[in-house]
Amino acid sequence: MNTGDPLMALDELLDRFSTGQAGGEILGSAEATAHADSLAPRAGELEVAYSLALLHHYRVIAELPADHGRDDAMLALRHFATVFRQAPDLVPDGVRDVVSQVSAVTQQDVGEWHQRAQRLLRDERRFAQPDLYLDARLLLQLVLERLTGDPARRLVCLTQLAMANIGWFEATGDLDALDGAIDAARDCVTTTPAGDPRLPGRRSNLASALATRFDHTGTVDDLDAAVDLLWLAVEESDPRERPGHLANLAGALFLRSLHRGDAHSLTAAVDAAWAAVDSAAAGDPDRHKLLAALARAARTRFQRYGALADADTAVEALREAAAAVDPAHPDHAGHQSALSTALRVRAGGVDRGAAAADLDSAVAAARAATASAGGGAGRRARHLSNLAAALSARSRARDDPADLDAAVRAGEEAAALVDPAEPGSAAILANLGLVHRRRAASGGVADLRAAADAYARSGQVTTAPALVRTLSLTDAGECYAEAGEWPAALHQFRLAIDALGGVIDVRLHRDDRQRHLSQLTGLGSEAAAAALESGAAPAEALALVEAGRGLLYAQTLTNRADLARLHALRPDLAGSLTTLLRLLGGLDEQARAEPDPRLFHQRERERDRLLDVVRALPGFADFLEIRPASRPSLPGPxxxxxxxxxxxxxxxxxxxxxxxxxxxxxxxxxxxxxxxxxxxxxxxxxxxxxxxxxxxxxxxxxxxxxxxxxxxxxxxxxxxxxxxxxxxxxxxxxxxxxxxxxxxxxxxxxxxxxxxxxxxxxxxLAHAAERMRTATPVTAGTSLVVAVPDPVGHRPLPETSAEAADVVRRLEEAGETSVTTYLGAAATRADVLAALAGSRWAHFACHGASEQNPADSHLVLHEEVLTVRDLAELDLRQADLAYLSACTTAFGGADLIDEAVHISSAFQLAGFTHAIGTLWRIGDADARLITAEIYAELLDRRPVAVGVHTALARLRQRYPDNPLLWAGHVHVGP
Missing domain, CATH: 3.30.420 (Nucleotidyltransferase; domain 5)
Incomplete structure (x- = not known):
């Protein structure tokens, strides 16, 4: 017992009572009374008043009788009132409301509260003792309630209140605190005068909080608002503050790229993050945050495009970020966990020795992150999931079952912690599904079912990105199928197909939609197989395979029909929306050549606004969304x-x-x-x-x-x-x-x-057949013949000139009165596209090329190319036949095989009823020979398919040993 200092001695007595070491009698002892009496002259001091208040408060709680007429309740309130005027956060919750009603608080007291709150927000112990954020929050709320006549201080308090709420949220994951931060930050932004130099920083703070809430709730409006605010903050800010705003912008754009799956936002995120790092002053204390923003975006770009420099950037940036902050700092564990992911991802793109070192480092970094006690359950779940991924990758590289078992344990613990309402829980559950699926490869049916269940749970997270959900549902279906549980597999495949609308949302660039679909190849076919295994009717199997394939084709048809319908009702809306869809969909050359990320975002916001307007119109609720096809009317089997x-x-x-x-x-x-x-x-x-x-x-x-x-x-x-x-x-x-x-x-x-x-x-097929049935018969029209014998930068095709002459002669002999010919240098892209718009018949004799991105597949003109992307813009009304005497014009490549995106289908989509194309390369002399054979049949007024068949059958008889010559030509159409 400390007897030298009555305050310390009294505090020891109070501590013994509050911890249960002594009963209430110790508070009524002569010793306690003596210490209190000796401290009475110092009752105006904060620490003394606080201890005296607790003494009397605890006496009331312990129900001690009044001592010599003292009213402990009244004395407790009196001393707590003194405490309240200096440090209201020290007053117990149940007492504070009473005390606040009887305390005469001055503006000087309010100023002291504010200073105390500021000290708490700077206290180095706040990371280890997050309750300090709660105390600061309380103080700031009281300041805002009592503050009068000082608008500048009010704005500062709102900013600090947002900071206190964010600090508590980061420590605990309390979403109510995040909502409070957003409310305070928004109030601060809306009441800060225009032109105030602090406004950009306040916009950035609000945006950061909105982006964080999106990351935990999936509310897209929050994310869009954050990006809007951050573009303004970057534009308006002082150069010294701009790096932080750029980093926040990079973070918001990165989240946007993850949610929508769009490459444009990802590229803009990388650029903004590099700008933040490059413009930061030496010794900037927030440099670690700038580096983390850069690493996230660069790592994801590596995963999409495979440039190893991006992976190296991510790893080195995160190593520097982790080394720059104390292990007790709440960001340290996040940097370590992100470093683990970057190392694991990079391991897939380096040689075996470097990969082994990266995987060891990835496991070590993930374990360091999981050893952290801070951040709440959600953050710990993410760290554990990254550890599971690192262990799983290392087990696969080393064929080490111990690592895989550890990965399963970490994944299970992570899954037990996640909130299924958070978007990020889908990735954590999918990761668990992956580690179980890998372990099932050694023969574990239980693991296969566990994998299927985890994937299914992932697919049920409605706030997650559409692609993540659809991939998880597909994986769930595959796992149930492997386990022989066909009804369960069919159910998951159906859910995956139902989710495809979000994967190819019209808001996405066509290239992004293609990339998403390339990851879902075979979904419709697997669903149809599961239906047949489950005993479903063949018609149901057909509906499933149709719903999972040819989506880009169907989407184009739907968009044209819906825009035409809108144009008839509201031509103004249709015109504006069509222009924006072209600009944002990569169809406008100038927009492709000069991508302005902020302008791009503004156009996206305007497009989304117009879509909301249109979908509110009667009968337009499903505008630009693929709808189930009606019963097909086909020309034959x-x-x-x-x-x-x-x-x-x-x-x-x-x-x-x-x-x-x-x-x-x-x-x-x-x-x-x-x-x-x-x-x-x-x-x-x-x-x-x-x-x-x-x-x-x-x-x-x-x-x-x-x-x-x-x-x-x-x-x-x-x-x-x-x-x-x-x-x-x-x-x-x-x-x-x-x-x-x-x-x-x-x-x-x-x-x-x-x-x-x-x-x-x-x-x-049904659409083409219907179009052929309902089109106005065309008895005459313009024919277009294009031949390119000497294309710039390509191998000469000397026979194409003769082929073109043959075709023109045959057309004229058949009675064609208008034939437009473009030969060699005359074959410009602009002229050819213009001529196509009025042509009933088109013949191309030139090089053709199939690209990895099938939208870039093209016919080679003299100095330019005519791409699938170009043809997608056309909507021709009376076109009949496109004969494509060029290489691989009916070959769509291996990455997007379910979509049949190739030059022949593009001509048909543009409006040509029939297309004749090739599956592989063909020499120009052979092409001329086959053209002559087919035209001999076509101009004899045979149906196109019959003419192609007859000519190819004749060539088969003539060259039975060389199918390379005649088997590659195909007819596409009704």
């Missing part, structure tokens, strides 16, 4: 060859009936092998690989064509019909099913039994 992981089938549509034929000899593996064998065989433009190509065509006959044709005949397919529309999926989209057959001298071939055409989907 359509055969969807559904290639899935667990089974392959033909879904056959004849009239209103949908049937299916199992294809037991076909599997995903054999389809993939056939496609790869064919691509290798056609890569050499000579006869050297003809034997391999013939073997592929024979296998396709046995595995696909023969069972399909037999099924058709069994369903009553009449010989007079003799026309089939093939709709292949998966790897078979690159193979010539129309040329399948054996070269043994018999009629065991598709060509011997039927005429063949192709379509991307049943929906696309």
């Amino acid at each position: 359509a055969v969807v060859i559904n290639v899935a992981r667990h089974r392959c089938d033909a879904l056959v549509v004849i009239g209103d009936e949908v049937s299916h034929a199992e294809l037991p000899q076909l599997s995903y593996a054999t389809a993939r092998d056939d496609a790869n064998r064919l691509l290798r065989a056609v890569s050499e433009p000579d006869w050297s690989t003809a034997g391999e190509l013939r073997a592929v065509l024979a296998d396709l006959w046995d595995r696909v064509a023969l069972p399909v044709l037999d099924h058709l005949e069994a369903r009553g397919w009449a010989a007079a019909d003799r026309h089939v529309w093939w709709i292949p999926t998966g790897p078979l989209t690159v193979v010539p099913l129309h040329a399948a057959g054996r070269d043994d001298g018999t009629d065991t071939s598709v060509m011997a039994r039927t005429v063949s055409s192709y379509a991307p989907t049943v929906r696309a």
Whole structure:
């Protein structure tokens, strides 16, 4: 017992009572009374008043009798009133309201409260003792209630109140505190006069809080408002403050890129973050935050585009950021966790030795992050999930089951902590699904089911990005399928297909939509297979495969129809919206050449506003959203060859009936092998690989064509019909099913039994057929012939001039009165596009190129190119046939095989009823030969498909040993 200092001695007595070491009698002891009496002359001092107030307060709680007439309750209130005037945060909650009513508080007292709050916000202990933020918040709230006649101080208090709420939120994850921070920051911004030099910083603070709330709730309006505020803050700010605003802008744009999946926001985020780091002054205490913003964006850009320099930037930036802050700082664990992710991601792009070192460092950094006790459950869940990912990656590299077991444990702990309402919980649950799925590879059915359940939970997080949800639902379906639980698999696949609308939202750039769909290849086919395994009707399986494929095609058709409908009602809205969609969709050349990130964002906001206006109109609620197709009216039997992981089938549509034929000899593996064998065989433009190509065509006959044709005949397919529309999926989209057959001298071939055409989907075929039925018959019109014999920068094509002359002569002999010809240098992009708008018939003899991004696939003109993107802008009304005598004009590549995005489909989408294209490269002399054969049939007034078939069959008979010559040409259309 300390007897020298009565205050210390009294405090020891109070502590013994409050901790339960002594009963209430110690408060009524002579010793306690003596200490209180000796302290009475100093009752105006804060510490003394506080201890005396507690003494009397505890006596009331302990129900001690009054001592010599003293009223402990009254004395407690009197002393607490003294405390209240100096430090109201020390007054117990239940007493404070009473005391505040009887205390005569002066403006000087209010000023002291403010100073105390400021000291608490600067206190170095606040990270370890986050209750200090609560005390500061209370003080600031009281200041704002009592402050009079000082608007400048009020604005400062609002800023600090937001800081106190943010500090408490970061320590605990309390969303109410985050809401309080936003309310205070917004009040501060709206009441700060225009031109005040502190306004940019206040805008930035509000934006940062809004972006944080979006990250935890998924409220998109918060994020859009944050980006608006930050562009203003960057523009208005003093150069010394600009780095912080740029970093906040980078963070908000980064979140936007994650949520929408758009590359434009990601690029703008990287640029803003670099600008923040480069412009920061030496010794800037917030440099670690600038570096963290740069690292997040650079790492994500590496994941998208694979530039190793971005991964290196992320790793080095985070190492510097983590080293710059004390381990007790709340950002330190976040930097370590982010460093773990950056190292793990970089390991996928470096050599084996460097990858091993990166993975070891990733695990160490993640463990350091999880060792931190701060940040609340949500932050700890993210750190644990990153640890699980690092351990899982290292286990895969080393084939170490111990690491994988540890990854599962970390992932399970993370999943137990997440709030399913937070957008980030979807990624954490998906990560858990991945580690269980990897462990299931060693034979664990329980892990497979656990993976499926985790993925399914991830897909149920409605605030998460659409792509994350759809991928998780797809993964859940695949895991249930692998476990043989087909109804559960079908349910998840259906949910994934239902979520596709968000993945290809019209607000996204076309390239972003393509990228998203490339990650979901096969979804419709897997859903159809699950439906058949579950005993569903073939019609349901067909509806699923259709709903998961050809979405960009269907979206273009929907957009055109909806914009035309809007134009009839509100031409002003339709015109403005069409212009914005072109500017933001990458269709405007100037917008592509001079991307202004702020202008881009402003246009996005205006587009979103107009969409809200349109969708509020009667009958326009689903404007620009793909809707289920009506019952298709087809020109003949359509055969969807559904290639899935667990089974392959033909879904056959004849009239209103949908049937299916199992294809037991076909599997995903054999389809993939056939496609790869064919691509290798056609890569050499000579006869050297003809034997391999013939073997592929024979296998396709046995595995696909023969069972399909037999099924058709069994369903009553009449010989007079003799026309089939093939709709292949998966790897078979690159193979010539129309040329399948054996070269043994018999009629065991598709060509011997039927005429063949192709379509991307049943929906696309039905649309083309309907357009052909309802279009005004065209008896005459302009024909366009384009030939480019000497393209700049490409191999010469000397035969194209002769081919063009042949075509012009044949057209004129057939009675065509208007033929426009562009040869060589005359074939400019602008003139060709203008001529297409009035052409019924178009013939191109030139180079063609299929690009990795199929929207960039193109026909080569003299000095320019005509791209799929260019053709997507056209909406021609009376176009009939596009003959594309060029390489790979019907080849869509391997990355987006479900979408059939290639030059031939682009011409059909532009309005041409029919397109004739090629699946592989073809020499210009061969192209001229085939053109002559096909035109001899077409200009004899045969139907296009029949003319192509007859010509190719004749060439097959003439060159039976060389299918490379004749098998690559296809007809696309009704």
